[in-house]
Amino acid sequence: MDHSPYRTVLFAHDGSDRARVAFPHLVALGTSGVNLILCHVIDVGVLVHRRPEAEATEDVPGVQYNKVLETMRLDLETAGVPNVETRVLEGRVAETLARAAEELDADLVVTVTRGHGGWRRALLGSVAEYLVRHTPAAAVLVIPAE
Numbered sequence: 210m211d212h213s214p215y216r217t218v219l220f221a222h223d224g225s226d227r228a229r230v231a232f233p234h235l236v237a238l239g240t241s242g243v244n245l246i247l248c249h250v251i252d253v254g255v256l257v258h259r260r261p262e263a264e265a266t267e268d269v270p271g272v273q274y275n276k277v278l279e280t281m282r283l284d285l286e287t288a289g290v291p292n293v294e295t296r297v298l299e300g301r302v303a304e305t306l307a308r309a310a311e312e313l314d315a316d317l318v319v320t321v322t323r324g325h326g327g328w329r330r331a332l333l334g335s336v337a338e339y340l341v342r343h344t345p346a347a348a349v350l351v352i353p354a355e
Contacts, residue, residue: 213241215347217313221306221320221340222249222281224274228321230353232284235319239290246313247281248296249274250305271297303339310344319349 218238222228239245251271278295285293298305310318322337341348 213238213243215241215243215316217244217246217315218317218319219246219248219306219310219313219315219346221318221336222247222274222278223321223336224249224277225321227353228281231319231321231351232281234349234351235285236288236290238317238319239285239293240288242292243317244292244294245285245290246294246296246315247278248298248306248309249278250302250309251297251299252302253299254301271299303336303343306336307340307343310340310346315344315346317349318344318346319351321351321353 215238218235220231220235235245251274274297275295278297282293282295296309298309300308306318306320309315318340320337320340322335337348337350341350
């Protein structure tokens with residue numbers, strides 16, 4: 210079923226429940242023959258010092274986000290999406306996602322955005338805006354209904 214203009218799609222998952230609004234879009238893309246990569250970046254700016262004995266517990270962000278991405282991967286497989294992988298990376302979120310998109314040769318980047326504009330975006334920054342401006346891939350921004 211290879212009828213998508215895209216080969217590799219990177220979904221930038223922010224770890225929130227809001228990311229589920231992209232699910233139908235990911236199913237449509239995934240069932241068209243693309244390789245779908247679910248990716249979350251743990252922001253190094255908010256990482257807390259980890260105790261060595263805590264490495265394998267659910268208190269460690271990587272373990273939590275691996276579970277979130279794995280759940281979505283299984284749901285996508287159940288919906289008929291055959292080629293799904295997951296990645297949890299660490300770094301500055303926008304820059305790390307842009308680098309991942311380039312390194313993975315993504316044709317399309319999908320992300321969910323709050324739809325902030327104006328002063329909110331200037332104050333808070335925007336991963337979505339950074340991705341649109343700094344990746345060679347096309348971008349789809351999914352904005353949840355309020």
